Amino acid sequence: xxxxxxxxxxxxxxxxxxxxxxxxxxxxxxxxxxxxxxxxxxxxxxxxxxxxxxxxxxxxxxxxxxxxxxxxxxxxxxxxxxxxxxxxxxxxxxxxxxxxxxxxxxxxxxxxxxxxxxxxxxxxxxxxxxxxxxxxxxxxxxxxxxxxxxxxxxxxxxxxxxxxxxxxxxxxxxxxxxxxxxxxxxxxxxxxxxxxxxxxxxxxxxxxxxxxxxxxxxxxxxxxxxxxxxxxxxxxxxxxxxxxxxxxxxxxxxxxxxxxxxxxxxxxxxxxxxxxxxxxxxxxxxxxxxxxxxxxxxxxxxxxxxxxxxx
Ligand SMILES: NCc1[nH]cc(CCC(=O)O)c1CC(=O)O
Numbered sequence: 001x002x003x004x005x006x007x008x009x010x011x012x013x014x015x016x017x018x019x020x021x022x023x024x025x026x027x028x029x030x031x032x033x034x035x036x037x038x039x040x041x042x043x044x045x046x047x048x049x050x051x052x053x054x055x056x057x058x059x060x061x062x063x064x065x066x067x068x069x070x071x072x073x074x075x076x077x078x079x080x081x082x083x084x085x086x087x088x089x090x091x092x093x094x095x096x097x098x099x100x101x102x103x104x105x106x107x108x109x110x111x112x113x114x115x116x117x118x119x120x121x122x123x124x125x126x127x128x129x130x131x132x133x134x135x136x137x138x139x140x141x142x143x144x145x146x147x148x149x150x151x152x153x154x155x156x157x158x159x160x161x162x163x164x165x166x167x168x169x170x171x172x173x174x175x176x177x178x179x180x181x182x183x184x185x186x187x188x189x190x191x192x193x194x195x196x197x198x199x200x201x202x203x204x205x206x207x208x209x210x211x212x213x214x215x216x217x218x219x220x221x222x223x224x225x226x227x228x229x230x231x232x233x234x235x236x237x238x239x240x241x242x243x244x245x246x247x248x249x250x251x252x253x254x255x256x257x258x259x260x261x262x263x264x265x266x267x268x269x270x271x272x273x274x275x276x277x278x279x280x281x282x283x284x285x286x287x288x289x290x291x292x293x294x295x296x297x298x299x300x301x302x303x304x305x306x307x308x309x310x311x
Contacts, residue, residue: 005034006213009064009073012039013149015171020077022174023097023199023220027075031216038073040064058084065091068204074213076202080195080229081168085237094214095201096229098222100170102197102250104130104190106183107172108164109157113183114138121163124156128267128309130166132246133190135269154180170197191248191263191274194232198225224253227287231260234291239264239299239307247307251287256280258287262294264303273303 006028010020017037024035042063058065061083064076069090080096106114114137117123124146125131131143144162146153150171156162166185172178207214228251241247248263259278265271275297279290295303 004032005036006031006074007072008035008037009040009067009076010037011042011060011064015150015175016077016079019079019174019199023077023201024075026097026220027095027201027213027216029216030219031212033212033216035075038067040067040073058082065202068202071204074203074207075217078200078202080198080200080233081193083195083200084242085233090205091202092205092207093200094203094207095217095221096225097199097201097220099198099225099228101173101184102192102252103169103187104166104185104192104196105169105172105178105181106164106166106185107154107157107180108182111182112164114164114185114189117141117163122161124153124162124165127166127193128244128246129193129248129265130190132265132267132269132272133248133263134166135267136265136272137189139269150175150177168192168196187250187261191250191261194236194247194249195229198229223282226284227258227282228252228260230284230287231258231291234288235260235262235295238292238295239303241307245307246309249291251291254278256282258282258290260290260294262291262298264298264306266306267309271306273298273301273306 008024010016028035040063042060061078065088067073068076119140120142122142122144124144126145126147134141146156153165157165169184201217231251232249235249246265246267250261252259257278257280261276263274275294277294279286
């Protein structure tokens, strides 16, 4: 790391560049340093198969992490939901900035909401979690497996193609595309992916704690976000499920307590298992214990079979 600058690894998609830019600028301002963005092509950007078949293996993260371990870059910015739950020796998530809107968003033609879509309407998503919850709400819909970046997916909403797509609200907002949202999915009806809307700022565990970069990272870390996503990701780890599993979670602070909602559902829409609990103990350990407790209750009810189902 040369004096006054730090290198930040990012995927090359417009969303990745945008969110990395925000995060790097915030860290730089707090550290009194200037970020230099370095684009890294990842397996997830190159492969074209269905996302549901390669989820959970960190296809988006592995190349960025290799650059961190090689000390080619000082900081990697990941979408937390694309990051496998297993810790990587030599790396540490140094900061989780305040989370953007965690909800899923429906982007439909003609301003339609989910309930207003006509019988048999075609809705695009590549996520088994979204498919399971969509089918449970609207068994008549024709679900179409899509992938690609945000713009590509939005463009599928067109006459003769799809009536709607479901995307993360966070990505749309970061790209200034919230005008395309026709319904923000209430978490009461559709639970987001663990970590959705949060960014993980990862560094080498050898980064000196008293360095300006480490201080900049500490300044952008947000405790409520860390508690919420720690609980959410503990569920995923306990269920031994990846980011492509039909598992939805929503952790958040309510009146000073940490609340966690979890759903595990069959992608065919026929079975939905849902639980909610809270804790008034506000530590990362207690947050993880909350996630593990709910996961264990769901496992006792047979959720392991569902958690391993993909499309
Ligand atoms: N799996 C793709 C992915 N990974 C991160 C985001 C952006 C949302 C986020 O910040 O979690 C998206 C797009 C989407 O799900 O619509």
